[in-house]
Amino acid sequence: MLENFSFRTIVEYLPLFGQGLVTTVWLSALSFVGALIVGIVLCAMNLQRGWLFRVPAKAYIDAVRATPLLAQLYFLYFGLPRLGFVLPELVVGILALSLNSGAYIAEIIRAGILSIPRGQVEASVASGMTYVQRMRLVVLPQAFKVTIPPLLGQAIVLVKDSALLSLISVSELTRAGQLLASDRFMPAEGFLTIAAFYLLLYYGLKGLAGLSSRWLGTAGART
Amino acid sequence: MTKTGMTKTGMIDFRGVNKWFGSLNVLKDITLSVEPKEVVVVCGPSGSGKSTLIRCVNGLEAIKDGDLVVDGQRLGDPATNMTQLRTEIGFVFQSFNLYPHKTALENVTLAPIHVRKIPRAEAEKAGRELLAKVGLADKVNAYPAQLSGGQQQRVAIARCLGMRPKIMLFDEPTSALDPEMISEVLDVMVAVAEEGMTMMVVTHEMGFARKVAQRVVFMDAGAIVESGTPEEFFSHPKTDRSRAFLSKILRH
Numbered sequence: 001m002l003e004n005f006s007f008r009t010i011v012e013y014l015p016l017f018g019q020g021l022v023t024t025v026w027l028s029a030l031s032f033v034g035a036l037i038v039g040i041v042l043c044a045m046n047l048q049r050g051w052l053f054r055v056p057a058k059a060y061i062d063a064v065r066a067t068p069l070l071a072q073l074y075f076l077y078f079g080l081p082r083l084g085f086v087l088p089e090l091v092v093g094i095l096a097l098s099l100n101s102g103a104y105i106a107e108i109i110r111a112g113i114l115s116i117p118r119g120q121v122e123a124s125v126a127s128g129m130t131y132v133q134r135m136r137l138v139v140l141p142q143a144f145k146v147t148i149p150p151l152l153g154q155a156i157v158l159v160k161d162s163a164l165l166s167l168i169s170v171s172e173l174t175r176a177g178q179l180l181a182s183d184r185f186m187p188a189e190g191f192l193t194i195a196a197f198y199l200l201l202y203y204g205l206k207g208l209a210g211l212s213s214r215w216l217g218t219a220g221a222r223t
Numbered sequence: 224m225t226k227t228g229m230t231k232t233g234m235i236d237f238r239g240v241n242k243w244f245g246s247l248n249v250l251k252d253i254t255l256s257v258e259p260k261e262v263v264v265v266c267g268p269s270g271s272g273k274s275t276l277i278r279c280v281n282g283l284e285a286i287k288d289g290d291l292v293v294d295g296q297r298l299g300d301p302a303t304n305m306t307q308l309r310t311e312i313g314f315v316f317q318s319f320n321l322y323p324h325k326t327a328l329e330n331v332t333l334a335p336i337h338v339r340k341i342p343r344a345e346a347e348k349a350g351r352e353l354l355a356k357v358g359l360a361d362k363v364n365a366y367p368a369q370l371s372g373g374q375q376q377r378v379a380i381a382r383c384l385g386m387r388p389k390i391m392l393f394d395e396p397t398s399a400l401d402p403e404m405i406s407e408v409l410d411v412m413v414a415v416a417e418e419g420m421t422m423m424v425v426t427h428e429m430g431f432a433r434k435v436a437q438r439v440v441f442m443d444a445g446a447i448v449e450s451g452t453p454e455e456f457f458s459h460p461k462t463d464r465s466r467a468f469l470s471k472i473l474r475h
Binding site for chain 1: 283306313333337386
């Protein structure tokens with residue numbers, strides 16, 4: 001059985017996997033930046049006292065978390081053109097990942113902000129800081145540190161979710177596996193190889209998480 | 224800033240102030256005037272409303288009715304700029320509340336630089352002087368986590384002084400400290416008082432009260448029960464409740 005496993009074909013297809021890997025990396029990176037922006041905006045809306053911003057933000061976060069990413073992706077890819085918005089598939093893919101991950105990131109950031117003790121806010125209020133000043137100088141720098149490990153966790157999820165973009169013919173890593181599987185009828189080689197590459201990316205991000213927590217551990221530990 | 228052109232006002236003027244937490248009347252018809260440069264010690268059993276009382280002065284708590292005029296400005300008045308007024312009022316917390324991601328010096332200079340808009344170099348010079356004044360010249364670059372409780376509270380006092388406030392409020396500043404660290408913090412507070420700061424201090428440190436306070440206010444169940452000079456209050460308490468309270472705290 002294993003004698004059928006063709007390493008030669010994998011090597012032959014390596015350039016294709018390489019391209020797919022590169023695409024996966026940059027589109028994930030771009031989507032993550034997009035997701036951060038979406039998340040920060042949503043979180044800011046969600047933390048408002050008035051309902052005007054808070055209710056739509058909560059509704060959006062719930063809607064994203066309650067529905068499959070694939071359904072969201074298909075809506076953007078097949079549904080939007082029907083409504084008059086025609087976008088290239090790469091843009092649709094990045095948009096879908098940003099909008100999806102953004103909802104989770106909004107909750108991660110909110111948890112980070114709410115974890116800052118009340119006394120920190122009181123101390124900054126008492127010293128005459130405005131809302132923006134105390135967010136910028138006191139709350140967010142502290143929340144940021146708490147937030148980095150779960151954010152990197154979300155980045156790992158995002159990289160794996162980007163595999164779904166193969167279904168709207170974005171030539172990323174999983175798409176490369178699909179091509180090998182269908183061209184040569186070698187699904188074992190194709191999908192095992194992409195799995196190995198995803199594992200590589202996972203360890204890369206995990207290493208980053210380790211580095212950041214060591215870096216954070218040194219400066220300004222909590223009392 | 225708008226001044227309320229009423230009768231002679233103290234630095235802090237409570238006139239018939241009431242406050243509720245739900246159905247609980249935590250401040251009952253409080254009338255109290257603190258003169259400029261006066262040091263008032265507020266004491267009373269736990270839950271008597273003394274912390275709430277001073278937290279109202281800088282608007283950390285809102286009052287329900289009555290008037291509270293601080294530095295000539297009426298709280299809750301649309302013409303009163305609360306953020307501006309707070310820059311004139313230092314507040315020292317029981318739990319210090321230093322910024323853990325900032326060094327001692329940065330804790331002291333943060334608000335002067337960003338709120339008072341003092342140039343960084345000037346703020347840092349003043350900050351170093353203040354830290355030296357509270358006996359922490361060698362801890363300028365230490366983070367709060369590297370300091371003892373007493374040291375943290377002294378940084379917190381320096382942080383307030385960095386704003387050059389007209390009023391300082393202290394909310395049980397020594398209650399979270401180990402006994403051997405209490406005096407180092409009280410010494411700093413005495414020094415601040417002797418420089419003519421207007422102070423309201425919630426504390427049970429009777430030695431401090433005797434040394435610097437012009438007046439002791441005794442609260443129970445949200446109301447001011449008794450008010451007098453430290454000598455009067457400690458030696459000849461007038462009410463049963465203050466006698467009961469003093470017998471409990473002085474026994475130890």
